[in-house]
Amino acid sequence: MMTLPQTAEYAIRAVTHIASADGEQVRVEDIARALTVPRNYLSKTLHQLARAGILESTRGRGGGFRLAGPAAELTLADVVRPFGLTDQGRCVLGRPECRDQSPCAAHWRWKATAGQLSAFFSETTIADLLHPRPARPRTRKRRAVAAR
Amino acid sequence: MMTLPQTAEYAIRAVTHIASADGEQVRVEDIARALTVPRNYLSKTLHQLARAGILESTRGRGGGFRLAGPAAELTLADVVRPFGLTDQGRCVLGRPECRDQSPCAAHWRWKATAGQLSAFFSETTIADLLHPRPARPRTRKRRAVAAR
DNA sequence: AGAAAATATCATATTAACATGAAGAAAGCA
DNA sequence: TGCTTTCTTCATGTTAATATGATATTTTCT
Numbered sequence: 214m215m216t217l218p219q220t221a222e223y224a225i226r227a228v229t230h231i232a233s234a235d236g237e238q239v240r241v242e243d244i245a246r247a248l249t250v251p252r253n254y255l256s257k258t259l260h261q262l263a264r265a266g267i268l269e270s271t272r273g274r275g276g277g278f279r280l281a282g283p284a285a286e287l288t289l290a291d292v293v294r295p296f297g298l299t300d301q302g303r304c305v306l307g308r309p310e311c312r313d314q315s316p317c318a319a320h321w322r323w324k325a326t327a328g329q330l331s332a333f334f335s336e337t338t339i340a341d342l343l344h345p346r347p348a349r350p351r352t353r354k355r356r357a358v359a360a361r
Numbered sequence: 362m363m364t365l366p367q368t369a370e371y372a373i374r375a376v377t378h379i380a381s382a383d384g385e386q387v388r389v390e391d392i393a394r395a396l397t398v399p400r401n402y403l404s405k406t407l408h409q410l411a412r413a414g415i416l417e418s419t420r421g422r423g424g425g426f427r428l429a430g431p432a433a434e435l436t437l438a439d440v441v442r443p444f445g446l447t448d449q450g451r452c453v454l455g456r457p458e459c460r461d462q463s464p465c466a467a468h469w470r471w472k473a474t475a476g477q478l479s480a481f482f483s484e485t486t487i488a489d490l491l492h493p494r495p496a497r498p499r500t501r502k503r504r505a506v507a508a509r
Numbered sequence: 510a511g512a513a514a515a516t517a518t519c520a521t522a523t524t525a526a527c528a529t530g531a532a533g534a535a536a537g538c539a
Numbered sequence: 540t541g542c543t544t545t546c547t548t549c550a551t552g553t554t555a556a557t558a559t560g561a562t563a564t565t566t567t568c569t
Binding site for chain 3: 240253271277
């Protein structure tokens with residue numbers, strides 16, 4: 214639980230793979246094989262990303278998919294959004310409305326965690342995944358990792 | 362996405378409701394009505410919690426469910442575990458093995474967020490939900506929240 | 510034009526989560 | 540004992556996510 218739906222995960226992995234081709238068109242066939250993911254299903258998934266303006270697709274010989282914009286400006290939230298990233302402010306306990314003014318029992322405790330989750334998706338870019346790194350460019354000194 | 366499965370959410374809400382009865386037996390019927398949740402489905406869910414040692418059930422007149430232990434020692438992780446809280450260390454990109462030694466592209470960035478998520482579930486107790494409060498040990502001054 | 514290469518789309522299958530309704534079993538009480 | 544109350548279990552239904560295979564459509568190359 215608490216993970217991405219399979220489809221969204223495919224999307225991130227596929228987009229990352231496409232981004233690594235650096236502008237070249239990449240065929241669904243190749244992506245599917247590289248990711249070990251069902252071909253036609255992936256095709257449909259990529260098509261959704263194309264309709265969302267994240268990818269561009271070309272048919273026919275020499276065709277395939279490529280990024281519609283720079284990887285550094287494409288966040289995981291962008292990639293995942295077409296597949297239903299609708300619970301940005303969603304209540305852990307499933308209340309239809311859960312705001313600061315009318316909080317559920319877990320609201321305040323959940324808020325911080327939800328914010329972090331949200332930040333992960335909206336601040337991590339596809340470019341970040343191409344050059345994996347601890348994501349701490351900050352010059353702030355931090356206490357040793359809170360490994361409880 | 363990224364939310365609890367319906368069943369786990371029912372479990373947390375139901376256990377909280379039961380905890381609020383302070384030791385009295387609570388009938389499935391009442392819980393189901395209070396939470397607006399399907400009766401028989403909830404029954405099965407509560408039964409799972411009973412088998413997991415989290416609740417105790419009694420049949421017949423005057424029967425129902427009650428907590429098997431103190432609410433302050435019962436974490437959300439405990440309540441949710443019987444329904445598959447298996448992704449404690451699960452990779453965001455779905456890799457079967459994703460460790461510090463062989464990290465996926467998102468590993469380092471995800472690690473911090475995953476830790477926070479995990480902490481939310483393992484550190485929040487049912488008792489915490491009975492007395493909703495910001496979960497901030499720090500006493501920062503904030504603007505008074507007048508409305509309620 | 511015709512063949513080949515690629516995505517796009519359609520119909521259908523599979524699976525797990527979620528749900529419902531009815532019948533079974535234990536506990537208490539008259 | 541027999542009745543009622545309550546959890547327990549079973550059989551079945553519904554829905555959404557995931558997947559597959561066949562076919563249609565567009566593009567390029569010769």
